[in-house]
Amino acid sequence: MLSLNIDYFKSKPVNIPKITILLDHGYHVEHLIEELEQVYPQMLTKVRFELSTKPSKQEKAAQGKTGFVPAVARWVVERSNAWMERCQSLVKNFERTLSHATTKLNLCFVRLMLKRLAVPS
Template structure:
């Protein structure tokens, strides 16, 4: 029985060679009972519908098999590598440089924990009055992420950004100096001076590769002049807000159900993999 979360033939044509390229080769004594496409259909079903692994439909592979593959691919970094390659392909599709960008937007989203989530991944965010985790995204002008990261909810936006960029510091180290600096657009919850000091401790030359910029926030007078009131989308910043809302299409991401922060990040990666594959196939 086909489900709305299942991969189409054109989407599988994109993913199949990438999985063959990324997955480590193994010596097999007999062919597997389930194909990689069927395994992915099971993973994407759980992602979209937010059910327990045990509640996967019976016409999909057994939940223990689906979860075993998901756990292996997460631990081996397959999901991160898959997201990186697909992101490069989707940028090439719209005539952008596959790896480098001139504008990157970073933001965080506080998400409530459920009873399933572990207490070790829980923190109270006073700014959002949310007891749970924070999801950190660094996206391009298409709204698709270069980096994803999850932290406790009580960690500040600055500390979360530093953790995310430190984890991906090789990206900035490998950036050629003859390419214009990457402008990192932030909202007013971040403090560029503090970020600069802390990031220089990790990579002293990083400010030759990037620069921080706070997004312009319209004042009350500017709103009155333009005849607007209440919430007004900020130029460029609305892109990352849209990326945060895209994750709500996956019911498993409406709240945090994961016991570890690594699991929470893996589910974010899967969400964007699914969105980008759909965009590529279209």
């Protein structure tokens, strides 16, 4: 999708804050950086990729856990995606502009906050 709309992105200044994107161990950071350099090299001054921490066997044993142990930072993102999916924000994107899509996501999280603040009946 980025490569299809690259002219739009290149016409805009890179005014995003410096961010770190946590990736699962299924992703290859070097490949992502290489592809992003070809498509939009200015973005690399603001974006950094990092593999999420994966607990070792010794750390799992110290916690008294075996098998799959979720990485803390990754599951924050997964949980947020699940909340947005409940608002049907990830099912299909009907918005034509980025500002409309952002507004829809903000409304989804406002809805979530209001539900949590509501007095249980």
